[in-house]
Amino acid sequence: MKWEGQRESDNVEDGRSSSGGGGGIGFGGGRIGIGGIVVALLASWAFGVNPLTVLGLMQGGHVSAPQQQQAPTPATHPTDPSARFVSVVLASTEDVWTAYFARSNQKYTPPRLHLFRGQTATACGNGEAATGPFYCPADQKVYIDLSFYDTMRTQLGAPGEFAQAYVIxxxxxxxxxxxxxxxxxxxxxxQQHSQREGNAISVKLELQADCYAGIWAKLSQQSKNWLEAGDVESALNAASQIGDDTLQRKARGTVMPESFTHGSSAQRVRWFKRGMEGGQLKDCNTFEAGVQL
Incomplete structure (x- = not known):
């Protein structure tokens, strides 16, 4: 992936020097260490809207109230290669979605990307490295501990820069x-339906985000021509490796489709490819079958 020399985003907050370490996320008076989090990762490790919700369900459905955030971290241009890489990818998403929204006479307001190490306070609760990257709608920020990329490579079998870009x-x-x-x-x-129905709608939401990632992949390649041999395959492999069925099978040898919250490997690959092939929001209507929002 030819990303060196590309524009870097002005919307990156580098909070790694002020992030805390240590272990576990508090729920209902208890804390979940790394071992307990592995179970939750089956549903939320890979790119959930808010993986803290799934961790809360492990403690009887109670999630701690959102934490008061620290003072806003100033936007910066980090100099280490991994941070510069995600900054370039974020900048590309800004370019793609700003232009896409403008074609419909709409304004795209980009999110901020907050880098942290260990744990960090967010408007959605306490975020930890072990929960993986996530988006918090309450503050419109993407949070990521860059050590997740090591996890992708060494534990999830999903190496490659474009696989990392897919995460963002x-x-x-x-x-x-x-x-x-x-x-x-x-x-x-x-809020109005059962947990089983809630899981099903979560799958549709996640698959749509995969499809939107595919749109970005298509449109960024058209403008930058920055993909190299094997890049697309690495992203498709990443989508496959973090399917609910694959994660469940690896963790306990069985698959429970009713507990899926992100979609199967085949579904995630299919919707990413659909977005990449079509390049339009209308190609990503995962809700058209069976659910009226």
Whole structure:
């Protein structure tokens, strides 16, 4: 992926020097360490809107109230290669979605990307490295501990720079859903239906974010021609490796489709490819079958 020399975003907050370390996320008076989080990752490790919600369900459905955030971190241009890479990818999502929205006479307001190490306070609760990257609609920020990329490579079998870019593009896809009002409708639907139905609608939301990531992939390639041999395959492999069925099978040898919240490997690959092939929001209507929002 030829990203060196590309524009870097002005919307990156480098909070790594002020992030805390240590272990576990507090829910209902208890804390979940790394071992307990592995179970939750089956549903939310890979790119959830708010993986803290799934961790809360492990403690009987109670999630701690959102934490008061620290003072806003100034936008910066980090100099280490990994941070510069995500800054370039974020800048590309800004260019793609700003132009896309403008074609419909709409304004795209980009999210901020907050880098942290260990744990950080967010408007959606306490975020930790172990929960993986996530988007918080309450503050319109994407959060990521860059050590997740090591996890992708060494534990999830998903190496490659474009696979890493897919992570950012998926989370920005959730921001697009927020701007379009989709996330709010899904949240309202979840509140009015059973957990099983809530899981099913979560799958549709996640698959749509995968499709939006595919749109970004197509349009960024058209403008930058920055993909190299094997890049697309690495992103498709990443989508496959973080499917609910694959994660469940690896963790416990069985698959429970009724507990899916992100979609199967085949579904995630199919919707990413659909977005990349079509390049239009209308190609990403994962809700058209069976659910009225």
């Amino acid at each position: 593009a998926h989370e920005v896809g959730h921001h697009v859903q927020y701007l379009l009002g989709t996330s709010e409708k899904v949240d309202r639907y979840r």
